[in-house]
Amino acid sequence: xxxxxxxxxxxxxxxxxxxxxxxxxxxxxxxxxxxxxxxxxxxxxxxxxxxxxxxxxxxxxxxxxxxxxxxxxxxxxxxxxxxxxxxxxxxxxxxxxxxxxxxxxxxxxxxxxxxxxxxxxxxxxxxxxxxxxxxxxxxxxxxxxxxxxxxxxxxxxxxxxxxxxxxxxxxxxxxxxxxxxxxxxxxxxxxxxxxxxxxxxxxxxxxxxxxxxxxxxxxxxxxxxxxxxxxxxxxxxxxxxxxxxxxxxxxxxxxxxxxxxxxxxxxxxxxxxxxxx
Amino acid sequence: xxxxxxxxxxxxxxxxxxxxxxxxxxxxxxxxxxxxxxxxxxxxxxxxxxxxxxxxxxxxxxxxxxxxxxxxxxxxxxxxxxxxxxxxxxxxxxxxxxxxxxxxxxxxxxxxxxxxxxxxxxxxxxxxxxxxxxxxxxxxxxxxxxxxxxxxxxxxxxxxxxxxxxxxxxxxxxxxxxxxxxxxxxxxxxxxxxxxxxxxxxxxxxxxxxxxxxxxxxxxxxxxxxxxxxxxxxxxxxxxxxxxxxxxxxxxxxxxxxxxxxxxxxxxxxxxxxxxxxxxxxxxxxxxxxxxxxxxxxxxxxxxxxxxxxxxxxxxxxxxxxxxxxxxxxxxxxxxxxxxxxxxxxxxx
Amino acid sequence: xxxxxxxxxxxxxxxxxxxxxxxxxxxxxxxxxxxxxxxxxxxxxxxxxxxxxxxxxxxxxxxxxxxxxxxxxxxxxxxxxxxxxxxxxxxxxxxxxxxxxxxxxxxxxxxxxxxxxxxxxxxxxxxxxxxxxxxxxxxxxxxxxxxxxxxxxxxxxxxxxxxxxxxxxxxxxxxxxxxxxxxxxxxxxxxxxxxxxxxxxxxxxxxxxxxxxxxxxxxxxxxxxxxxxxxxxxxxxxxxxxxxxxxxxxxxxxxxxxxxxxxxxxxxxxxxxxxxxxxxxxxxxxxxxxxxxxxxxxxxxxxxxx
Ligand SMILES: Nc1ncnc2c1ncn2[C@@H]1O[C@H](COP(=O)(O)OP(=O)(O)OP(=O)(O)O)[C@@H](O)[C@H]1O
Ligand SMILES: [Mg+2]
Numbered sequence: 001x002x003x004x005x006x007x008x009x010x011x012x013x014x015x016x017x018x019x020x021x022x023x024x025x026x027x028x029x030x031x032x033x034x035x036x037x038x039x040x041x042x043x044x045x046x047x048x049x050x051x052x053x054x055x056x057x058x059x060x061x062x063x064x065x066x067x068x069x070x071x072x073x074x075x076x077x078x079x080x081x082x083x084x085x086x087x088x089x090x091x092x093x094x095x096x097x098x099x100x101x102x103x104x105x106x107x108x109x110x111x112x113x114x115x116x117x118x119x120x121x122x123x124x125x126x127x128x129x130x131x132x133x134x135x136x137x138x139x140x141x142x143x144x145x146x147x148x149x150x151x152x153x154x155x156x157x158x159x160x161x162x163x164x165x166x167x168x169x170x171x172x173x174x175x176x177x178x179x180x181x182x183x184x185x186x187x188x189x190x191x192x193x194x195x196x197x198x199x200x201x202x203x204x205x206x207x208x209x210x211x212x213x214x215x216x217x218x219x220x221x222x223x224x225x226x227x228x229x230x231x232x233x234x235x236x237x238x239x240x241x242x243x244x245x246x247x248x249x250x251x252x253x254x255x256x257x258x259x260x261x262x263x264x265x266x267x268x269x270x271x272x273x274x275x276x277x
Numbered sequence: 278x279x280x281x282x283x284x285x286x287x288x289x290x291x292x293x294x295x296x297x298x299x300x301x302x303x304x305x306x307x308x309x310x311x312x313x314x315x316x317x318x319x320x321x322x323x324x325x326x327x328x329x330x331x332x333x334x335x336x337x338x339x340x341x342x343x344x345x346x347x348x349x350x351x352x353x354x355x356x357x358x359x360x361x362x363x364x365x366x367x368x369x370x371x372x373x374x375x376x377x378x379x380x381x382x383x384x385x386x387x388x389x390x391x392x393x394x395x396x397x398x399x400x401x402x403x404x405x406x407x408x409x410x411x412x413x414x415x416x417x418x419x420x421x422x423x424x425x426x427x428x429x430x431x432x433x434x435x436x437x438x439x440x441x442x443x444x445x446x447x448x449x450x451x452x453x454x455x456x457x458x459x460x461x462x463x464x465x466x467x468x469x470x471x472x473x474x475x476x477x478x479x480x481x482x483x484x485x486x487x488x489x490x491x492x493x494x495x496x497x498x499x500x501x502x503x504x505x506x507x508x509x510x511x512x513x514x515x516x517x518x519x520x521x522x523x524x525x526x527x528x529x530x531x532x533x534x535x536x537x538x539x540x541x542x543x544x545x546x547x548x549x550x551x552x553x554x555x556x557x558x559x560x561x562x563x564x565x566x567x568x569x570x571x572x573x574x575x576x577x578x579x580x581x582x583x584x585x586x587x588x589x590x591x592x593x594x595x596x597x598x599x600x601x602x603x604x605x606x607x608x609x610x611x612x613x614x615x616x617x618x619x620x621x622x623x624x625x626x
Numbered sequence: 627x628x629x630x631x632x633x634x635x636x637x638x639x640x641x642x643x644x645x646x647x648x649x650x651x652x653x654x655x656x657x658x659x660x661x662x663x664x665x666x667x668x669x670x671x672x673x674x675x676x677x678x679x680x681x682x683x684x685x686x687x688x689x690x691x692x693x694x695x696x697x698x699x700x701x702x703x704x705x706x707x708x709x710x711x712x713x714x715x716x717x718x719x720x721x722x723x724x725x726x727x728x729x730x731x732x733x734x735x736x737x738x739x740x741x742x743x744x745x746x747x748x749x750x751x752x753x754x755x756x757x758x759x760x761x762x763x764x765x766x767x768x769x770x771x772x773x774x775x776x777x778x779x780x781x782x783x784x785x786x787x788x789x790x791x792x793x794x795x796x797x798x799x800x801x802x803x804x805x806x807x808x809x810x811x812x813x814x815x816x817x818x819x820x821x822x823x824x825x826x827x828x829x830x831x832x833x834x835x836x837x838x839x840x841x842x843x844x845x846x847x848x849x850x851x852x853x854x855x856x857x858x859x860x861x862x863x864x865x866x867x868x869x870x871x872x873x874x875x876x877x878x879x880x881x882x883x884x885x886x887x888x889x890x891x892x893x894x895x896x897x898x899x900x901x902x903x904x905x906x907x908x909x910x911x912x913x914x915x916x917x918x919x920x921x922x923x924x925x926x927x928x929x930x931x932x
Contacts, residue, residue, distance in 0.1 A: 098476055
């Protein structure tokens with residue numbers, strides 16, 4: 001099978017509100033898919049379901065054929081799914097470098113959930129426990145150095161190394177968005193979920209972001225699912241797009257197909273005219 | 278492998294040497310009579326408060342939880358260790374009381390302290406669980422309630438003296454003993470917070486959901502913070518009981534917990550250095566006021582009660598909260614406490 | 627059977643006092659999301675104000691002599707307790723809480739702890755008040771009414787009646803008056819309320835005023851019923867009333883009333899069984915509620931949007 005992430009008949013209720021209804025998704029390995037829909041359509045909720053923040057009322061979610069339902073969010077991260085947030089959730093008073101180093105954290109804990117991951121390079125990290133850190137054993141220092149070096153390498157790649165010692169909250173908005181993506185990447189995911197990464201960016205930054213997403217996909221060989229309101233971004237980089245409204249899938253297909261679908265135009269593009277030019 | 282597992286950096290050696298230097302200075306001043314025994318006693322109490330403040334800082338400052346019942350853990354440590362040592366003192370009646378204080382006695386004492394710390398850690402582990410579901414103010418109320426419940430329980434156990442308190446505890450704590458244990462506690466907590474595990478704790482404080490979603494098992498780490506914090510508070514309680522030779526339910530009330538909280542806030546949430554300085558400053562202030570206020574009253578021909586000391590303290594707390602953002606140290610540390618390899622990485626130094 | 631009934635009455639009486647305190651907690655929490663630790667101290671201030679006022683005015687009304695005008699005296703003392711409690715609450719809000727409105731919520735909570743300590747120690751440090759217990763006068767002569775085998779003091783009736791009256795007035799006020807509607811608007815959505823031209827700070831001030839006044843009345847009633855007052859008398863009832871508010875659903879006015887009566891009755895029965903259980907029951911209730919239904923009996927679940 002080729003499917004990296006698959007959602008089948010996923011339905012989720014908030015009390016009486018059906019936020020996601022019978023949602024299906026087959027995300028092939030290495031794909032770059034888009035998920036769009038008007039405000040309140042249920043997009044973020046789908047991300048929250050995939051990352052284990054909510055448990056779906058019905059349906060199944062599988063990562064490389066293994067069910068991830070009822071797993072804790074951190075376990076799902078260990079299995080290889082990382083995400084960013086619509087409203088930034090940065091570790092504001094820590095340094096940029098520390099934001100990244102935290103993501104590399106779990107590899108030094110004794111996690112049982114790293115077996116299924118595609119990118120194995122992190123599993124040869126030295127493992128340490130609390131005892132090691134209390135006594136600063138050699139073993140521990142080695143692991144720390146490894147974490148730091150990897151984090152710095154990643155920051156160089158993303159071109160945030162010039163600000164790595166700054167306090168994260170002092171960064172401009174565009175860089176914060178980038179930092180959040182880098183932080184997600186640092187967990188070595190197989191699947192990356194991006195929730196409106198272009199929100200609040202100016203056109204120049206949006207151009208950079210599109211390059212970055214392409215770069216990540218090609219360089220890290222990661223499967224990406226993207227929520228975005230900026231049509232330029234979605235139409236420009238996604239290979240395949242799903243459109244939802246009121247939790248229901250109303251259209252899907254290649255960008256051109258979706259853009260010309262009358263239901264989509266009615267439900268979404270029509271209303272969002274201001275944003276999509 | 279297996280040659281040299283522990284790594285002690287030069288900077289840490291300097292820190293320890295500096296601290297030991299201060300200890301020698303105090304011993305010297307005490308021997309020459311410049312420091313009275315009363316002053317040494319205040320230093321003892323300050324050092325114990327350092328352990329309390331730093332360990333509470335681990336829970337509140339570094340992990341971003343909100344515990345206001347820290348002395349409950351100290352009470353557990355105090356009663357546990359003191360019960361053991363007094364019991365052993367009783368069952369070895371051949372040895373007169375003073376002779377119990379010899380090397381064997383100290384081994385018993387250290388083991389009793391550790392036991393007190395471990396039992397307190399066990400309670401801390403349990404108290405960590407509500408923190409999984411409750412945030413901020415609710416957690417505060419739970420920890421407050423816990424502290425009061427612990428006190429009520431000791432108040433009602435006759436074996437440990439009930440409302441009279443546990444009396445006749447052998448005086449094992451002295452300046453050197455307290456100093457060494459405080460130093461070790463500070464170093465242990467410093468090593469923890471400057472590690473990947475410490476960063477995991479910090480990330481919970483910064484944004485718990487994001488922390489979980491970069492792979493941190495937040496449940497485990499929150500409970501770990503409470504457990505470790507409680508362990509050290511238990512040790513501090515044990516030291517204190519063997520210094521004052523009494524463990525009394527009123528010693529561990531809400532008020533003392535708040536005093537420790539003030540130390541943490543005054544020193545800076547997330548700064549070990551700040552907690553150390555604040556613990557000394559506020560302990561000396563407190564003792565200073567205790568002697569100064571009645572003297573001031575004599576001058577003005579009125580009686581100034583001890584309550585005024587608490588008035589000053591509460592005003593201090595309000596002022597700190599109203600005018601602070603970064604009080605003493607903010608989140609910074611003195612250079613000697615920052616590991617060399619971390620020097621540039623955080624905003625610590 | 628009659629002790630059962632007797633305890634029930636005592637429980638309702640205690641519950642009435644808790645309710646008056648709990649309402650302030652819940653209203654303030656509903657509007658500014660602050661657990662006002664100092665709220666129990668407004669209760670204490672109310673008790674001392676009543677005490678002072680009684681001794682200042684008592685002779686004027688011939689207290690202790692036949693034919694004294696107890697009703698007017700009682701109402702005056704009641705008004706004094708209300709004013710004192712309300713004044714203290716408004717002052718605390720202006721001086722200590724208002725400057726921290728935009729800061730993290732825990733800052734105000736810690737400040738509230740400071741305010742609480744300050745009030746308690748300041749009162750016990752003042753020579754005129756001092757740290758020790760004082761007996762509370764019978765502002766209204768106590769009489770015992772017998773119902774069957776149970777005996778009821780008129781204080782039970784006074785406590786319940788005063789509390790019930792105030793609760794009815796409050797409910798009507800919140801439901802129908804302009805201020806009450808504004809209070810509800812602010813507690814639901816501050817930003818929207820501001821856009822509608824509501825002066826948020828005024829409404830917060832009014833909330834503190836009402837909450838403090840109610841706590842003051844509770845102080846008077848508590849003084850009458852358990853005739854001993856001291857500067858730290860607010861700590862425990864304050865904490866228990868807070869727990870009652872959480873039990874009912876913090877932020878919810880009927881919830882606070884319901885929670886308080888449950889709390890008062892449960893505590894009375896628990897105390898009758900064993901004093902240790904009596905001491906611990908409040909915290910036991912708190913822990914159970916927070917673990918099983920943290921939003922309380924009548925509270926609604928709120929979710930943070932992610
Ligand atoms: N925790 C929650 N509790 C109750 N309802 C919720 C919760 N989270 C989301 N909803 C509701 O579910 C629906 C879908 O929300 P969701 O956040 O998934 O929308 P979205 O497609 O991401 O919209 P946007 O473009 O505005 O981000 C909305 O009606 C929202 O109000
Ligand atoms: Mg969304």
